[in-house]
Amino acid sequence: MAVETLGAVQDVDFSMLALFLRATITVKLVMLVLIFASFWSWGIIIQKFINYRKARRDTDKFDRAFWSGEPLDGLYQQLGDNPNGGSERIFVAGISEWRRSHRSDGQMIAGVQQRIDRSMDVAIGRESEKLNNGLTFLATVGAIAPFVGLFGTVWGIKHSFEQIAIQQNTNLAVVAPGIAEALAATALGLVAAIPAVIFYNKLSTDADRIIGDYDSFADEFSTILSRQLDA
Template identity: 70%
Template sequence: MESETLAAAQGIDFSMLGLFAHASLTVKLVIIILVLASFWSWSIIIQKHIAFKSARREAAQFDRAFWSGDPLDELYEEVGPEPRGRASRVFSAGMTEWRRSHRTDGALIPGAQARIDRAMDVAIAKGSDSLQSGLQVLATVGSTAPFVGLFGTVWGIMHSFIGIAQQQNTNLAVVAPGIAEALFATALGLVAAIPAVIFYNKLSSDSEQIVSGYEAFADEFSTILSRQLES
């Protein structure tokens, strides 16, 4: 009897495709959802890595141009009122409001400093939203994927017990497939959740660091303009 059970267990396909093929419909849906969530998370991770690298490079290039000693009006004419780079947009927003605050006679409209600061704050907020877009998906996957996998596990174990009750048999060949597919769902939930949580924390920290750089530049630029207002 033991040799027959062992032979039956050896005939079971415990590969990932085999487990998926023999899983119940509910567990198959759970597996598909978790696989799609994992691919979605990795696509966001890769896209954000590229976007953050580009944002750092653009900020460094603009910082060198800003502190090169060239007149700010020339730099503004070079980048334009709607530049592509986020750091350039902060500068452009401040310069645009600076120019709008001058009357035709050259005098400044009262409250120029406050308007310039608000304009740069809006540009920073838009840049921050752009950098952080998609990170909510990572947070959602990281927090829900383990529970989705657990649901698949519970359902698979329940399905396994139903099979035992129907066949009145508790040998390995009957129990193993259901337990294996149940644990497979749990494993996929963890595979989807762990990278999502790790990279969510990392990318959130990177985003805050980049935005802090924009805020520091805005403060420095505002200080420069305030000297012009007081002169």
């Protein structure tokens, strides 16, 4: 009898596709949601690596131009109205407010330093929002995907026990496929959650480092303009 049971189990297809096709509609929906979340997470991860590499490259390029000794007005004219990198946009925001604060007689409008700082802070805020866009989704997937998978597992096991009660048979050939289908949902939840958590931490650190560079540049630029005002 045991040999017949083992043979029956071995005849069952336990591939992921077969497990998905045999699962109940609820477990199928759970699996589809987790697969979608996993693919979306990887799309965000890859895009963020590309964006962060570009942001660092643009920052290095602008830093070389800014500290080259070229007049700031000349650098501003080169950048024009369409700066590329975050540092360039912060610089343009500050220098634009500097220019708008000149009166017709050549004197400066009162409070120019505060307005310049606020303009650059707004530009930094926009860059921060771009850098962090999508990371919330990674954090959400990392937090809830295991529980979504667990829900699919619980529902699948419930269905398996219902089949046992209906067939009144605890044979391994009856129990094993349903249990395997249920556990596949938990596995997919972990597949979606683990990379999301790892890369969320990595990308959050990278974003904070880039934003820190923007803050440092804004402070240095503000100091330069402050010396000009005092002079």
